[in-house]
Amino acid sequence: MTNRPTTKTFSTWEAVIGIETHVELSTKSKMFCGCPANIPDEPNTACCPVCLALPGALPVPNEQAIEGIVTIGTALGCTINESSLFYRKNYFYPDLPKNYQISQYTFPVCEFGSLDVEVDGTSTTIGITRVHMEEDTGKSSHVGGGDGRIHDADHTLLDFNRAGVPLVEIVTEPDIRSPEQARAYGAELQRIMLALGVSDAKLETGSMRFDANVSVRRVGTETLGTRTETKNVNSLRSLQRAIAFEIDRQVDVLEDGGVIVQETRHWNEDTGATSSMRTKEESEDYRYFQDPDLLPLEVSVQWRDRIKASLPELPAQMRARFRGAGVDAATAEILADSPDLAGLFETAVAGGAPGKLIGNWLTGEVIAWSRREEIDVSESDLTAEHLIELATMMNDGKLSSTAGKDVLTAVMAGEGTPNEIAVARDLLQVSDEGAILEAVDTVLADNPDAVDKIAAGDSKPIGFLMGQVMRHMGGKADPTVVQQILRDRTRGE
Secondary structure (H helix, E strand, O other): OOOOOHHOOOOOOOEEEEEEEEEEEEEEEEOOOOEEOOOOOOOOOOOOOOOOOOOOOOOOOOOHHHHHHHHHHHHHOOEOOOOOOEEEEEEEOOOOOOOEEEEEOOOOEEEEEEEEEEEEOEEEEEEEEEEEEEOOOEEEEEEOOOOOOHHHHEEEEEEEOOOOOOEEEEEOOEEOOOHHHHHHHHHOOOHHHHOOOOOOOOOOOOOOOEEEEEEEEEEEOOOOOOOEEEEEEEOOOHHHHEEEHHHHHHHHHHHOOOOOEEEEEEEEEEOOEEEEEEEOOOOOHHOEEOOOOOEEEEHHHHHHHHHHOOOOOOHHHHHHHHHOOOHHHHHHHHOOHHHHHHHHHHHHHHHOOHHOOOOHHHHHHHHHHHHHHOOOOOOOOOOHHHHHHOOOHHOOOOOOOOHHHHHHHHHOOOOHHHHHHHHHHHHHHOOHHHHHHHOOOOHHHHHHHHHHHHOOOOOOHHHHHHHHHHEEEEEEEOHHHHHHHHHHHHHOO
């Protein structure tokens, strides 16, 4: 394949992307039986006749899981259907004992929602086609040879502990147009899952994973191209890279006169490439039919209203609130993504500290110190009261901005309160006009050329003279007072 620097160079092609996201819910038991959903380390120890599909075993829906999917759908602005159906999705699942998956099809719990994402300052609304409930599969371990794929394995081990764990699938409209938008969507969806508390949303363990549907078409055309689906992508970085690769690959094939085959593909993180797995199935290939063992799922209006009323503040709402407190978009995002930082920010601002200053400290000095010392912010000695005290000292002119940062670092290291540290380190600024006036007069007497230039209308030497006064006073003079006295003195006042 021709090497291309970036998909952004294809000015005549447009990508059309849809994402299916699978989210394991943090329930105590599995979707249709009482086995623990918290997967144990020992293989095949969280299994029962229901999740092993033994004859005569009947499934019973997990109420906590239904509560979880309704919560997700409500947060995404979906219509919550009062009645939905469970179907059998027939497919060869080597790691699902029933050899079919209980899922939903034409009548899901939730549908017609949306999620707003922002990339480079531009907001885009991604439509949500549906949010439906299903059960997870077990886990196959392909042993011996290759990169862990079945084609190169000597044998395969099956662990059914995960089989039947509640799984929510969130399906978008084909509204995404770039790998960057796809990554932003995945990141925002993960934030929402964590805020709702319905899943740990850990990509690295498979609690949340993505399938990316990608096609390309000529810019200006409405007809969709043939799509491929890249399965089980388990990081935001990989999601962006896999989509970028697939766009490039498809454009190359089409520009070389070839055709795109509708297929399922595998993403290899090491090679940075997708490869063919199998021909892509359509819905009719799964031979959906309503599960005869499960009645229609009823979600009452009262149940929906109670869940809606109990929703926590969502990440986008929190970022908007933080921006209203004076921070920029990037700072608001960092704060909202860290409960520890967000808590410090909110308490400090509520106590009267300026939001912009506190936000800059938390996303600058505090994060830098935490990474350098390899200590979580929550484990440091820093409190919101410290931030309020330090901000007040700076606003009162007792500390310079440089000294304030030094004090903040010392507070996190446990050296004391801001005032105690400032006194111990002799960092308090001199605001006494008498002492500053004496220093200014000395500097002016030592630099008559600069005074003459200012008198002639050149204001540039003011900065030089300020530096000399600050040096004369050991850097502890209040710059505001120094500047005012200098301007008064050089105007002959």
